[in-house]
Amino acid sequence: MEVLQTDTWQEALELKATHPDAVPIAGGTDLMVELNFGRFRPATMLDLTRIPELTAWGPENGRLRVGAGVSYTRLIAELGDRLPGLAVASRTVGSPQIRNRGTVGGNLGTASPAGDALPPLFASDAEVELASLAGVRRIPVGEFLTGPKRNCLAEDELIAAFHLAPADGPQQFAKIGTRNAMVIAVCSLALAIWPGRQGVAACIGSAGPTPIRCGEAERFIAGVLDEHDLWGRRTPIPDAALTRFGELVEAAARPIDDVRGTARYRHHALGVLARRTLTWAWEAHRCA
Numbered sequence: 001m002e003v004l005q006t007d008t009w010q011e012a013l014e015l016k017a018t019h020p021d022a023v024p025i026a027g028g029t030d031l032m033v034e035l036n037f038g039r040f041r042p043a044t045m046l047d048l049t050r051i052p053e054l055t056a057w058g059p060e061n062g063r064l065r066v067g068a069g070v071s072y073t074r075l076i077a078e079l080g081d082r083l084p085g086l087a088v089a090s091r092t093v094g095s096p097q098i099r100n101r102g103t104v105g106g107n108l109g110t111a112s113p114a115g116d117a118l119p120p121l122f123a124s125d126a127e128v129e130l131a132s133l134a135g136v137r138r139i140p141v142g143e144f145l146t147g148p149k150r151n152c153l154a155e156d157e158l159i160a161a162f163h164l165a166p167a168d169g170p171q172q173f174a175k176i177g178t179r180n181a182m183v184i185a186v187c188s189l190a191l192a193i194w195p196g197r198q199g200v201a202a203c204i205g206s207a208g209p210t211p212i213r214c215g216e217a218e219r220f221i222a223g224v225l226d227e228h229d230l231w232g233r234r235t236p237i238p239d240a241a242l243t244r245f246g247e248l249v250e251a252a253a254r255p256i257d258d259v260r261g262t263a264r265y266r267h268h269a270l271g272v273l274a275r276r277t278l279t280w281a282w283e284a285h286r287c288a
């Protein structure tokens, strides 16, 4: 196997253009599993770990631009206050060793419906920045992911970064697994309260071909908060509204039966996660 290495972003783009079959490797926590089990043997790999641009983050036009190669450990430590939903999700990824190596760029590259970083990106209307020698394009994460383990990365492109708004209210992420750590989600839910635009965003993970935004549930709860002036009064959300929110999240899911759980269980669990995460986040907002 040929391994291409460079420490400049420009050269990485040039190598990808001249070797379109070269498979990029960042943390390697997905890729090396495939290699070690003999499921995948690319002729050429492109090592991205030495490129400083990929591990940088900073503000850009009122949003945050986070390099595709920022590890989960760094996201938690350095961006936990600005991106709390993504930080909670990052804490559930693998083990400390996996979080030290694994990156959101790799989660986007693998495009698994169970990728834990993905629902928080959806709940923050994130965009993915793709680059090639031809230029840069930014596309909404919901368009980037086109199906299970599929994305719209062109063969000469690399994932440069993702862009999203810093939180202006509480954010939550909850994941169901068969044990507490080192587990692929049976299902998950990311929830973000956006007081600035008086909205709530919710996104389901691991219960459909891609993460699924829960538009109807979001519109319903925004209506309740508005109608009862809960943004102003900061009183608890009525139980009936929490129940209905859970039902609408449940209805948005498109799960299958597989080794990790049944579709029926996933539907049920998502209703519970929806009520729970909304209660946690709204309580945090009320008491802030």
Ligand SMILES: Cc1cc2nc3c(=O)[nH]c(=O)nc-3n(C[C@H](O)[C@H](O)[C@H](O)COP(=O)(O)OP(=O)(O)OC[C@H]3O[C@@H](n4cnc5c(N)ncnc54)[C@H](O)[C@@H]3O)c2cc1C
Binding pocket: 023, 024, 025, 026, 027, 028, 029, 030, 031, 032, 033, 048, 068, 069, 092, 093, 094, 095, 098, 101, 102, 103, 104, 105, 106, 107, 108, 109, 110, 114, 115, 116, 117, 153, 157, 158, 159, 160, 182, 183, 184, 185
């Ligand atoms: C023990 C274990 C536990 C795990 N637990 C979890 C978990 O709880 N939750 C979870 O979501 N995942 C989990 N994973 C999977 C994995 O850690 C994550 O998907 C991680 O985000 C992958 O990132 P990486 O940098 O290691 O990707 P890599 O393995 O380096 O790459 C993954 C894919 O993305 C592509 N890629 C990477 N970077 C770029 C780029 N900049 N441009 C273009 N393509 C790119 C690669 O070509 C490859 O196709 C686990 C893995 C292991 C081994």
